[in-house]
Amino acid sequence: xxxxxxxxxxxxxxxxxxxxxxxxxxxxxxxxxxxxxxxxxxxxxxxxxxxxxxxxxxxxxxxxxxxxxxxxxxxxxxxxxxxxxxxxxxxxxxxxxxxxxxxxxxxxxxxxxxxxxxxxxxxxxxxxxxxxxxxxxxxxxxxxxxxxxxxxxxxxxxxxxxxxxxxxxxxxxxxxxxxxxxxxxxxxxxxxxxxxxxxxxxxxxxxxxxxxxxxxxxxxxxxxxxxxxxxxxxxxxxxxxxxxxxxxxxxxxxxxxxxxxxxxxxxxxxxxxxxxxxxxxxxxxxxxxxxxxxxxxxxxxxxxxxxxxxxxxxxxxxxxxxxxxxxxxxxxxxxxxxxxxxxxxxxxxxxxxxxxxxxxxxxxxxxxxxxxxxxxxxxxxxxxxxxxxxxxxxxxxxxxxxxxxxxxxxxxxxxxxxxxxxxxxxxxxxxxxxxxxxxxxxxxxxxxxxxxxxxxxxxxxxxxxxxxxxxxxxxxxxxxxxxxxxxxxxxxxx
Numbered sequence: 001x002x003x004x005x006x007x008x009x010x011x012x013x014x015x016x017x018x019x020x021x022x023x024x025x026x027x028x029x030x031x032x033x034x035x036x037x038x039x040x041x042x043x044x045x046x047x048x049x050x051x052x053x054x055x056x057x058x059x060x061x062x063x064x065x066x067x068x069x070x071x072x073x074x075x076x077x078x079x080x081x082x083x084x085x086x087x088x089x090x091x092x093x094x095x096x097x098x099x100x101x102x103x104x105x106x107x108x109x110x111x112x113x114x115x116x117x118x119x120x121x122x123x124x125x126x127x128x129x130x131x132x133x134x135x136x137x138x139x140x141x142x143x144x145x146x147x148x149x150x151x152x153x154x155x156x157x158x159x160x161x162x163x164x165x166x167x168x169x170x171x172x173x174x175x176x177x178x179x180x181x182x183x184x185x186x187x188x189x190x191x192x193x194x195x196x197x198x199x200x201x202x203x204x205x206x207x208x209x210x211x212x213x214x215x216x217x218x219x220x221x222x223x224x225x226x227x228x229x230x231x232x233x234x235x236x237x238x239x240x241x242x243x244x245x246x247x248x249x250x251x252x253x254x255x256x257x258x259x260x261x262x263x264x265x266x267x268x269x270x271x272x273x274x275x276x277x278x279x280x281x282x283x284x285x286x287x288x289x290x291x292x293x294x295x296x297x298x299x300x301x302x303x304x305x306x307x308x309x310x311x312x313x314x315x316x317x318x319x320x321x322x323x324x325x326x327x328x329x330x331x332x333x334x335x336x337x338x339x340x341x342x343x344x345x346x347x348x349x350x351x352x353x354x355x356x357x358x359x360x361x362x363x364x365x366x367x368x369x370x371x372x373x374x375x376x377x378x379x380x381x382x383x384x385x386x387x388x389x390x391x392x393x394x395x396x397x398x399x400x401x402x403x404x405x406x407x408x409x410x411x412x413x414x415x416x417x418x419x420x421x422x423x424x425x426x427x428x429x430x431x432x433x434x435x436x437x438x439x440x441x442x443x444x445x446x447x448x449x450x451x452x453x454x455x456x457x458x459x460x461x462x463x464x465x466x467x468x469x470x471x472x473x474x475x476x477x478x479x480x481x482x483x484x485x486x487x488x489x490x491x492x493x494x
Contacts, residue, residue, distance in 0.1 A: 183245060335417055369385075
C-alpha cells in the first residue's frame, strides 16, 4: 500500500531512488488466507504497475512507481521456476514431521532421543499448515533452503549492489526458525560450491525486521497456540539470536560480530483484538494491524542507510545498527499525526494523495469523461472504464485497499488515517482540516478537474504522453494534481 501511494526510499540528497523489490515468501502453509491475500495484492500491483510504466525500473515518482517482481521475472529464460512470489517448500509441505525425519527408520535409541526432543503432537504435525508455533520443527525442516532451486537461482542473479531484507515474527514457529536459517545460508554461501556470486552473497547487506508479540488469539485448550506462550518463546528466540545471529557472545563478553547489518525490532504491549485460534487447518485469516504498517517502513529505512554504514567482511557486519520504533502519541486510536515527525514527513503526503486519487477514480472519473483533460490527446474515452487496467485497479486493488483500511480501523490499536464514510475530498482525512475562509475554496472535484485540465494542456504542448499513453496520462495527472492541491487546500498534513 505504501508503494502504491508512491512512497520511495530517498538517497543522500533527499531524492527518490528507483527501486525493484523481489519478494520471496517462505511459508509451507499455502492454504493460509493471509498469504493468498498478500499474493493477490502483489499480482494486481504488478499488473497495474506494468500498465502504467512498462518494464522500466528507473521511475522515481508517482503512484505504483516502485517495481515489484517475482524471482522468475529477473532470472534468465529457460529455468523451471514458476512465476510465483512463494518459495517452493513442496518436499516438506505434504509430509508429517516424523516422515520428514524418517522417524520410522531410526533405531530404538534414536527414536527415544527424538521423542525427548519433540512431542507426539509435533511428530504427528503435517507441515502443510506450517510449524504450529514450534521453531524446533521449523529449524530442521527449513534447512532444505540452501539446496533449493530458488536459492540457487537467487544467488545466480544477486548483485553486489543488491540488498536483502528478512521479515519474520518470532513468537511462533515458521518466522522464528526461518530468520536465522535464511541468514546463515546466505552468510555461508562462500562455502557452497553449487552457487554463483558466493563472495558477494556472503558479504551482502542484510537488514531484518524482528516482529515481537502484538496480536492476541482466543484461548482454546485444544489448540497448541496460546498467547501465554508468546513472551517466553520471544525471549528464547532473542537469546538464541543474540548468541548466534545478531551479536555473538564469546567467553561472557559481548562482541559486535552480528551477521545482520541492520536489526529492527517492533512489537506492541497492547494486544490486538483476539483472533480466531487457528493453528492452520482453517486458513488463518487475521485482520490488518498498525504494527504491520509500521513494519513496512523498516524496509524503506534500511534502503536509505548509506553503503558505507553497511560494510560486511567475511560474513560479519562491521558496524551493526539496531533500531526500535516509538509513537509520538501513545493512543489507542491513531491518525496520521500520531507518528513521529520523520514518519510524517516521509509518508503522510503520499498516503493522502493516494486516498484522494482513490476517491476521484471511484466517485468522479465517470462524470468527467468527455470533457476537459480527457479530450486532450491521448483521449480518455468511456471505453477506458471497461479496460482490464481499470478493472484490476478498481475492482481488485481498491477493494483490497478499503478492506485494509477497515481492518486497521477496527483492530486494536486502531489506525484511522481516513474518514471511510466520506466520498467528498475535503472531509476525507481524519485530523487534517481543509482550508476555508475568504477567498480560500475547499478542495473538491471541481478544483481537481480544473487543475488536471491546466496540467493536461501544458503537457500536451510538449508531447509528454505521446499518442497512446492513456493510462500513464491519467495516473500522472492525478499524482501531479494532488501534489499541488494537498499543499494548497489543506492545513498542515504533518
